[in-house]
Amino acid sequence: MDFTELYKQSQYLSRFSPNGQYIATAFKQKLAFREASSLQILSIHTSADLIENIAWSADSELLFAASYKAGIINIWSVSDKKWSAKIEEGTVGLTNAKWSPDGRSVLCFSDFQVRTTIWSLITGEACFIQFPKYSDKGFDFRKDGKYFVLAERRDGKDFVGIYDCNNAWTLLKHFQVDTVDLENLAWSPDGRYIAIWDKCIDYKVLIYTPDGRRQQLFSAYYMGLGVKTAVWAPSSQFLAVGSYDQKIRFLNHYTWTPTLEFTHFNPVNGIDNLVIMREAREMKDRRSIRKYVIDQQPMELPEIRPDPEKPNPKLGVGLCKFNANGTLVASRNDNMPNSLWIWDISLLKPITIFIQLMPIRNFQWNPCYPNQLVLCCGSEYIYVWSGSEIGADIIEVPQVNFLVNSFRWNPDGHSLLLMDKEVFCVGFFVNEEEPDD
Numbered sequence: 058m059d060f061t062e063l064y065k066q067s068q069y070l071s072r073f074s075p076n077g078q079y080i081a082t083a084f085k086q087k088l089a090f091r092e093a094s095s096l097q098i099l100s101i102h103t104s105a106d107l108i109e110n111i112a113w114s115a116d117s118e119l120l121f122a123a124s125y126k127a128g129i130i131n132i133w134s135v136s137d138k139k140w141s142a143k144i145e146e147g148t149v150g151l152t153n154a155k156w157s158p159d160g161r162s163v164l165c166f167s168d169f170q171v172r173t174t175i176w177s178l179i180t181g182e183a184c185f186i187q188f189p190k191y192s193d194k195g196f197d198f199r200k201d202g203k204y205f206v207l208a209e210r211r212d213g214k215d216f217v218g219i220y221d222c223n224n225a226w227t228l229l230k231h232f233q234v235d236t237v238d239l240e241n242l243a244w245s246p247d248g249r250y251i252a253i254w255d256k257c258i259d260y261k262v263l264i265y266t267p268d269g270r271r272q273q274l275f276s277a278y279y280m281g282l283g284v285k286t287a288v289w290a291p292s293s294q295f296l297a298v299g300s301y302d303q304k305i306r307f308l309n310h311y312t313w314t315p316t317l318e319f320t321h322f323n324p325v326n327g328i329d330n331l332v333i334m335r336e337a338r339e340m341k342d343r344r345s346i347r348k349y350v351i352d353q354q355p356m357e358l359p360e361i362r363p364d365p366e367k368p369n370p371k372l373g374v375g376l377c378k379f380n381a382n383g384t385l386v387a388s389r390n391d392n393m394p395n396s397l398w399i400w401d402i403s404l405l406k407p408i409t410i411f412i413q414l415m416p417i418r419n420f421q422w423n424p425c426y427p428n429q430l431v432l433c434c435g436s437e438y439i440y441v442w443s444g445s446e447i448g449a450d451i452i453e454v455p456q457v458n459f460l461v462n463s464f465r466w467n468p469d470g471h472s473l474l475l476m477d478k479e480v481f482c483v484g485f486f487v488n489e490e491e492p493d494d
Contacts, residue, residue, distance in 0.1 A: 158202025299374025
């Protein structure tokens with residue numbers, strides 16, 4: 058890989074535009090637009106307040122910079138340096154903001170979940186939705202951008218509202234859901250279903266159609282902590298449910314019952330053709346380098362003991378991600394934070410397990426090439442897996458005092474935005490064949 062020099066940013070506020078042509082970065086009160094290929098600055102803008110979040114519109118034309126404590130959102134254009142807009146939320150406060158799918162309205166979530174305000178950049182007018190349950194979850198846009206689903210809490214009960222994004226945010230359907238304390242929801246990629254799951258105390262996954270009909274209530278067991286995460290396959294044929302019992306259950310879209318079940322067992326033993334790649338240190342030319350060594354089964358994975366006295370124990374499947382075509386799944390079991398599992402859906406088993414020297418902070422599939430995955434562990438290295446046949450590489454980022462704590466893929470799949478807390482660089486994949494599709 059080739060790497061750029063380091064550039065300033067604050068609090069990991071660096072974002073590729075959806076079309077992959079630009080990078081926006083915030084440093085304290087300043088916002089810079091750059092070309093993604095050259096990192097050349099296109100324009101710089103200044104906010105009166107500290108920038109706490111940034112986000113691109115879907116068409117890569119506009120970007121908002123949110124200052125939550127001040128209750129203000131500044132909006133700038135990447136192509137028109139003179140154009141700007143400003144949203145002031147005033148006394149209701151501001152805890153989160155999201156773009157609408159058309160990129161011409163901004164949803165603002167107030168303090169204490171009092172309301173969600175939708176500001177139109179075209180008319181300057183606002184409309185309101187009362188009593189959203191959360192400001193950072195519990196809402197989703199359908200993939201085609203036409204409808205918005207929102208979890209609401211009224212009189213101690215959970216409701217879901219379906220809103221028309223293209224018709225003044227008109228309420229189309231409002232119905233109560235069979236949850237004790239709704240944790241989150243997600244629209245299926247094909248737009249036919251809404252998955253809703255309960256707090257971890259009650260193992261409950263519910264499938265609804267947008268007209269409010271309940272298709273299924275699934276519960277794997279009734280004793281112990283329940284659902285920790287849920288994610289749809291790109292095809293909408295499966296809903297992967299990660300649980301505190303260290304299993305992923307794949308609910309099929311016909312019966313909404315488990316078709317597959319993957320268990321993060323320890324020790325690992327008796328799995329045919331499983332590759333266990335363990336990160337190791339070695340000395341070379343008087344300096345320490347990293348490499349992967351192949352371990353044999355049986356293999357004991359590093360594991361931590363969760364504290365039963367603390368809420369949200371580090372136990373169970375905390376992260377589960379499908380690759381771009383839904384053939385592979387990568388997962389991290391939170392009580393095995395140094396290990397990453399890669400599962401092949403067609404083979405019904407894990408094909409690779411990574412054992413890192415440090416806990417895994419982030420992992421992401423390549424958005425364009427399904428057989429490539431990158432992970433980071435807060436070190437000076439990134440770790441690249443390019444499929445079972447090619448294997449994995451450990452790549453050192455050649456920057457002084459730079460730790461890769463987080464990263465983002467360019468939507469074109471050819472570069473990575475690598476971030477430490479106060480600086481970032483871009484890594485480009487060069488002189489190599491593209492991963493197999």
